[in-house]
Amino acid sequence: xxxxxxxxxxxxxxxxxxxxxxxxxxxxxxxxxxxxxxxxxxxxxxxxxxxxxxxxxxxxxxxxxxxxxxxxxxxxxxxxxxxxxxxxxxxxxxxxxxxxxxxxxxxxxxxxxxxxxxxxxxxxxxxxxxxxxxxxxxxxxxxxxxxxxxxxxxxxxx
Amino acid sequence: xxxxxxxxxxxxxxxxxxxxxxxxxxxxxxxxxxxxxxxxxxxxxxxxxxxxxxxxxxxxxxxxxxxxxxxxxxxxxxxxxxxxxxxxxxxxxxxxxxxxxxxxxxxxxxxxxxxxxxxxxxxxxxxxxxxxxxxxxxxxxxxxxxxxxxxxxxxxxx
DNA sequence: TGAAATAAGTCAACATAACTGACGTATTTT
DNA sequence: AAAATACGTCAGTTATGTTGACTTATTTCA
Numbered sequence: 001x002x003x004x005x006x007x008x009x010x011x012x013x014x015x016x017x018x019x020x021x022x023x024x025x026x027x028x029x030x031x032x033x034x035x036x037x038x039x040x041x042x043x044x045x046x047x048x049x050x051x052x053x054x055x056x057x058x059x060x061x062x063x064x065x066x067x068x069x070x071x072x073x074x075x076x077x078x079x080x081x082x083x084x085x086x087x088x089x090x091x092x093x094x095x096x097x098x099x100x101x102x103x104x105x106x107x108x109x110x111x112x113x114x115x116x117x118x119x120x121x122x123x124x125x126x127x128x129x130x131x132x133x134x135x136x137x138x139x140x141x142x143x144x145x146x147x148x149x150x151x152x153x154x155x156x157x158x
Numbered sequence: 159x160x161x162x163x164x165x166x167x168x169x170x171x172x173x174x175x176x177x178x179x180x181x182x183x184x185x186x187x188x189x190x191x192x193x194x195x196x197x198x199x200x201x202x203x204x205x206x207x208x209x210x211x212x213x214x215x216x217x218x219x220x221x222x223x224x225x226x227x228x229x230x231x232x233x234x235x236x237x238x239x240x241x242x243x244x245x246x247x248x249x250x251x252x253x254x255x256x257x258x259x260x261x262x263x264x265x266x267x268x269x270x271x272x273x274x275x276x277x278x279x280x281x282x283x284x285x286x287x288x289x290x291x292x293x294x295x296x297x298x299x300x301x302x303x304x305x306x307x308x309x310x311x312x313x314x315x316x
Numbered sequence: 317t318g319a320a321a322t323a324a325g326t327c328a329a330c331a332t333a334a335c336t337g338a339c340g341t342a343t344t345t346t
Numbered sequence: 347a348a349a350a351t352a353c354g355t356c357a358g359t360t361a362t363g364t365t366g367a368c369t370t371a372t373t374t375c376a
Contacts, residue, residue: 009269010276012311016295021179023300065285069363093323093372111192118168121297132290137174139279142181149177153170196356227334251343
């Protein structure tokens with residue numbers, strides 16, 4: 001009788017997750033490098049693009065990094081015209097963040113690469129697999145964060 | 159008619175992948191911190207544990223980092239008795255790597271945490287979901303790396 | 317209205333984990 | 347004996363994160 005029982009460590013999924021994520025995030029690296037950006041810039045650009053007008057403090061909440069850490073990359077993105085800031089209409093202390101046309105375009109290039117990898121994978125799998133995958137990834141998130149993430153990912157992008 | 163066609167970026171999966179991987183790798187962080195280790199140590203320890211007697215150069219191949227980078231964390235793991243080195247029987251230039259009892263035990267603790275998260279997720283999903291998930295993660299890996307990864311993950315752990 | 321709280325930015329110092337390039341040593345191969 | 351290989355090490359650099367303290371502008375509240 002095999003020891004592959006309920007208590008066996010899931011080395012296969014642990015390792016597949018590691019390699020899959022590495023290659024998935026590796027796609028945009030080439031384009032980012034060309035502009036002297038790193039993954040930190042990618043994450044900031046992505047979430048600003050997906051949440052136009054987001055406040056700095058809400059972006060910090062999503063990324064779970066410090067203000068100082070965000071400050072450095074955000075400054076570069078603003079200086080090089082990928083992101084712009086506008087004072088909040090209701091609360092002028094806020095600096096609401098938006099991607100510029102240049103930032104939006106670059107963001108599209110990056111997500112296109114990642115979408116291609118995802119679509120290639122899904123296309124080789126049985127119908128309905130994308131729902132299973134979505135469900136799995138969702139359940140891998142900390143329980144107390146799930147609703148917040150659900151809110152984030154269901155944003156429309158017309 | 160919606161624009162959610164074949165060319166739409168898969169923002170949902172892109173973001174789910176990001177959050178899921180962050181929380182997945184976050185589990186071991188607590189234990190690692192207590193010992194003054196980081197994720198780099200975790201990766202080294204894990205792959206040595208899974209490939210007893212692995213050569214340094216093969217480990218570099220798996221991790222895709224430089225010798226200098228590996229050197230630092232490996233030295234710490236050896237100094238603190240989580241990993242031991244033995245000269246190769248056939249080629250004494252080699253320093254074959256093994257986890258010590260202490261290292262093996264610690265490794266088990268870490269993978270237990272990650273396995274629990276995986277099992278909890280899978281248990282809430284339809285039968286056969288783990289196969290779908292495995293297939294998806296496998297297909298997300300660079301095509302030219304897949305056979306190598308397949309070889310790695312199918313190792314038996316008695 | 318004046319004090320306290322909030323949103324954001326900034327300065328300085330530091331830690332980790334990666335990188336490049338060069339060089340050394342032991343051992344094996346040719 | 348020379349070349350190649352496996353591994354280690356030194357020095358310097360970069361990207362991305364951290365903590366703690368402080369400033370400025372603005373809003374909220376007693």
